[in-house]
Amino acid sequence: MKPYKIIKYPRTRIATKDVCAIGLKKHHVAAILEMDVSDAREKIKKYRHEKGEASFTAWLVKAISLAIKEHQLVSAYGKGKRKTFLFDHVNVSILVEKDLDNQKVPIPLIIEKAEERSVESITRQINDAKNSILTDKDIVLRQRSGYAERLYYHLPGFIRREIWKYLLRHPTLAFRKMGNVAITSVGMKGGVNGWFIPVSVHPVCFGISTVAKKPVVVNDEIAIREILNMTILLDHDVIDGAPMARFIHDLSGLMETGAGL
Numbered sequence: 001m002k003p004y005k006i007i008k009y010p011r012t013r014i015a016t017k018d019v020c021a022i023g024l025k026k027h028h029v030a031a032i033l034e035m036d037v038s039d040a041r042e043k044i045k046k047y048r049h050e051k052g053e054a055s056f057t058a059w060l061v062k063a064i065s066l067a068i069k070e071h072q073l074v075s076a077y078g079k080g081k082r083k084t085f086l087f088d089h090v091n092v093s094i095l096v097e098k099d100l101d102n103q104k105v106p107i108p109l110i111i112e113k114a115e116e117r118s119v120e121s122i123t124r125q126i127n128d129a130k131n132s133i134l135t136d137k138d139i140v141l142r143q144r145s146g147y148a149e150r151l152y153y154h155l156p157g158f159i160r161r162e163i164w165k166y167l168l169r170h171p172t173l174a175f176r177k178m179g180n181v182a183i184t185s186v187g188m189k190g191g192v193n194g195w196f197i198p199v200s201v202h203p204v205c206f207g208i209s210t211v212a213k214k215p216v217v218v219n220d221e222i223a224i225r226e227i228l229n230m231t232i233l234l235d236h237d238v239i240d241g242a243p244m245a246r247f248i249h250d251l252s253g254l255m256e257t258g259a260g261l
Contacts, residue, residue: 010105011153014160022164023199028233029241031248032195037211038226040258044119047261051120054261057094057185057208058122062260064206065090065114067251068181074204074247075180077171078238085171089113091179093202095186096129106186110179119260168201183208195229203238207231228255 040059047054068075068090077085092114095106109129111122152160167174174180182200185208198207209229216225234244254260 012105012107014153016106018157018160018164019201020199021161022168023201026201027236028200028205029236029244030197031232031234031244032197033230033232033248033252034214035228035230035252035255036216036225037228037255037258040255040261041211041226043258043261047119053123053127054119055123055126056211057183058119058126059258059260060185060206060208060255061092061094061111061114061122061183062117062119063254063258064181064183064251065092066259067247067254068204069115070250071243071247073239073243074234075202076235076238077168077174077180077203078235079169079171084238085175087175087180090115090181091175092181092183093179094126094183096126098130108178112179114181164201178202180204182206193229195231197231198233200233202233203235205233207233 040063041056044054044056044059072086073084075087075090079085089112092111093108094111096109097104098107109126111117111125114122152163155163167177178201180203182198182202182205184198184200184205186196186198193210193212195209196207198205207230209231211226211228213224214227215222216227217223218225232248234247239247
C-alpha cells in the first residue's frame with residue numbers, strides 16, 4: 001500500500017492561485033489593528049433578542065460599509081494613470097465555506113449595497129448562502145455562472161491571469177462581478193490570538209482574525225475588554241496615508257460603538 005493518498009484538486013483553488021498572483025502585484029498598505037468590540041458584541045446580543053437574526057460577521061459588513069460610504073476613496077478602483085472610479089454603493093465580497101466533493105472550499109458571496117442593508121438582512125443572506133446546495137458550476141454564490149465563466153477553469157494559467165488583469169482595467173465590470181470591498185474571516189476559524197495578512201485584488205480588503213479578552217486602559221483604568229485583531233489592506237495607488245488614517249480612525253469609532261445595530 002502506498003504511504004500517501006491523492007485527493008482531487010478543488011477547482012476553486014485555481015482561482016485562488018490566480019488572485020494571489022495578481023494581488024501580490026498591487027501596492028497595498030497593510031494596517032494591523034486592534035479594535036475594541038466589547039460594546040458591539042453586547043449590542044448584537046440585544047439585537048438578536050429584540051429584532052431577530054444578527055451574526056458578528058454580518059455586523060462587521062455593516063459597520064465597515066458605513067465607514068467606507070463616508071470615505072469612498074478607500075474602495076475606489078484606479079484606471080490608468082489619471083482616473084479613479086468612485087462608486088455610490090458598497091458591494092462587499094465575503095467568503096463562505098462550502099462542502100464540495102467532501103472538501104471544504106471557500107466560495108465568494110457578494111453583498112450588494114451593504115451600507116443600506118440591515119444587520120438582520122445581511123445575516124439572512126449569509127445563512128441562506130451557507131445552507132444552499134453547492135454545485136461544481138458555482139463560481140460566485142447566488143449568481144448564475146455563464147458558460148464563459150465556467151470555461152475559465154479550463155484555460156492555461158497565463159490566460160486566466162490576463163482575464164483578471166482585464167477585469168481590473170475595467171472598474172465598472174470589476175465592481176459588478178466582485179464588488180469593491182473584500183472581507184475574509186478565515187482567521188476566526190482557528191481560534192489563534194494573532195493576525196494574518198491576506199492577499200487581494202480588491203481596492204480594500206479586511207482580514208478578520210480572533211476576538212480575545214485583553215486588559216486595556218479605559219478612562220485611565222485597566223479593564224478587560226473584547227478585542228478584535230484585524231488587518232486592513234489599502235490600495236496606495238488610489239489613496240494616500242493621511243486619508244487612510246482618517247478612515248481607520250472613523251472606522252474604529254463606528255466599531256467601538258456598535259454602529260448599525
